[in-house]
Amino acid sequence: MRSNSYTLIFTSCITIVLSFFLSIASGLLKEKQIANVELDRKKNILIALGFEQSAKNMWKPKDIQTLFSDFVQEFNIDENGNRIETASIDHESSEALTYFQIYKKVVKDKIEGFAIPISGKGLWSTLYGYLAVEPDGKTVKGITFYKHKETAGLGGEVEKPWFQNNFVGKQFIDDEGNLISIQVIKGKVSDDDPQSYHKVDGISGATITGRGLNQFLKEDLKKYEPFFKKIRNGLEI
Amino acid sequence: MSIISKKSKQIIADPLMGNNPITLQVLGICSALAVTLKVDTALVMTLTVVCVLSISNTLISLLRNLIPSKVRIVVQLSIIASLVILADEILQAYMYEFSKQLTVFVGLIITNCIIMGRAEAFAMQNPPGKAFLDGFGNAMGYGIILIVVSLFRELLGNGTVYGFQIIPESFYSMGYENNGLMVLSPGAFIILGLIVWVHRIFANIEEEA
Numbered sequence: 001m002r003s004n005s006y007t008l009i010f011t012s013c014i015t016i017v018l019s020f021f022l023s024i025a026s027g028l029l030k031e032k033q034i035a036n037v038e039l040d041r042k043k044n045i046l047i048a049l050g051f052e053q054s055a056k057n058m059w060k061p062k063d064i065q066t067l068f069s070d071f072v073q074e075f076n077i078d079e080n081g082n083r084i085e086t087a088s089i090d091h092e093s094s095e096a097l098t099y100f101q102i103y104k105k106v107v108k109d110k111i112e113g114f115a116i117p118i119s120g121k122g123l124w125s126t127l128y129g130y131l132a133v134e135p136d137g138k139t140v141k142g143i144t145f146y147k148h149k150e151t152a153g154l155g156g157e158v159e160k161p162w163f164q165n166n167f168v169g170k171q172f173i174d175d176e177g178n179l180i181s182i183q184v185i186k187g188k189v190s191d192d193d194p195q196s197y198h199k200v201d202g203i204s205g206a207t208i209t210g211r212g213l214n215q216f217l218k219e220d221l222k223k224y225e226p227f228f229k230k231i232r233n234g235l236e237i
Numbered sequence: 238m239s240i241i242s243k244k245s246k247q248i249i250a251d252p253l254m255g256n257n258p259i260t261l262q263v264l265g266i267c268s269a270l271a272v273t274l275k276v277d278t279a280l281v282m283t284l285t286v287v288c289v290l291s292i293s294n295t296l297i298s299l300l301r302n303l304i305p306s307k308v309r310i311v312v313q314l315s316i317i318a319s320l321v322i323l324a325d326e327i328l329q330a331y332m333y334e335f336s337k338q339l340t341v342f343v344g345l346i347i348t349n350c351i352i353m354g355r356a357e358a359f360a361m362q363n364p365p366g367k368a369f370l371d372g373f374g375n376a377m378g379y380g381i382i383l384i385v386v387s388l389f390r391e392l393l394g395n396g397t398v399y400g401f402q403i404i405p406e407s408f409y410s411m412g413y414e415n416n417g418l419m420v421l422s423p424g425a426f427i428i429l430g431l432i433v434w435v436h437r438i439f440a441n442i443e444e445e446a
Contacts, residue, residue, distance in 0.1 A: 002306075010304070018315055029326050036333035037333075040337075
């Protein structure tokens with residue numbers, strides 16, 4: 001049996017050596033990891049905007065960068081839906097300037113859609129994703145989630161195509177032109193439901209994730225409503 | 238004298254078939270069910286476990302005469318945990334897609350009983366060379382089962398193997414459908430059970446009544 005002081009010294013040494021190596025490794029890999037996350041974010045914007053990759057022709061990092069710089073224009077709007085130049089946003093100014101990001105898909109000078117960032121609480125975690133809207137300013141073009149920590153197989157299904165494809169073609173504006181958002185319901189949407197144009201099949205076993213999704217979709221769409229209203233009225237942005 | 242002696246061969250070969258950690262010792266079941274949806278994730282998981290287990294066994298064996306027996310489990314765990322975190326960081330940097338798919342299960346390698354089990358049962362009593370071989374053999378034994386299970390699950394659940402379409406389109410137009418059960422964890426459980434059964438028949442193992 002060894003003395004207590006030996007035990008103490010030994011465990012301290014082990015801890016210090018191990019944490020030393022871990023912090024070196026973490027420091028060295030940080031840059032690469034951040035680049036990966038950034039690339040994944042761009043990839044999700046592209047997917048939401050309807051770019052498709054096939055199983056045979058998967059995107060390489062370079063493809064994502066090229067597609068993004070060729071077809072996606074990034075700009076910011078203020079809370080009234082007016083475009084603000086990125087240069088005029090002074091990050092150091094004392095007054096907090098609210099601005100929202102928009103990613104516009106332009107193919108051959110024709111606008112093909114807008115992607116907006118969405119995020120909010122699910123059950124365990126904050127979900128991050130993008131919602132893409134058709135040029136008509138009221139129809140969903142696509143939705144993606146690139147970061148969440150929901151239960152795999154239940155809430156985690158939000159990242160699966162079957163769930164995301166349900167959003168495509170749904171409308172978040174009612175007949176009178178009011179924002180009604182998109183609603184994830186419990187169970188399946190019935191075809192007879194006159195409200196089915198803004199309802200989406202829920203995930204069984206993930207009621208709270210769905211509820212969270214409804215809430216933050218509504219809040220995020222509200223922020224962009226002035227902008228989409230202008231789009232619907234045919235104003236050039 | 239050959240480079241690999243008969244004894245060393247046995248250390249590697251034993252956990253692959255006769256004394257497989259999953260099918261015989263029934264360890265590491267949780268991750269075997271979770272990451273076997275596709276062959277490629279199973280391969281990455283195998284690779285990670287092979288690295289972690291070989292290195293952790295070697296390190297613990299090197300330190301075996303210095304580790305105070307009172308705190309040996311704590312020391313083993315901190316070494317294993319550090320290696321797993323390191324593996325996770327490397328995956329995030331160089332294999333981001335897989336890291337996203339494997340999610341928490343890379344971190345959960347820390348609690349994989351195979352790794353703790355080998356540290357405690359083998360590395361604490363044997364020299365580094367043997368401990369390395371034992372770690373490598375056991376991780377491969379675990380990996381082989383993972384890959385076999387994922388082969389069945391991907392083929393029956395998605396009609397593909399390693400991302401390649403195996404079941405032809407004509408089957409689908411004739412009314413063949415992918416088995417949805419295989420995509421879920423219970424499917425993995427059933428396949429794993431069948432593998433354990435078949436393995437025990439061939440290895441001639443009988444449970445004591």
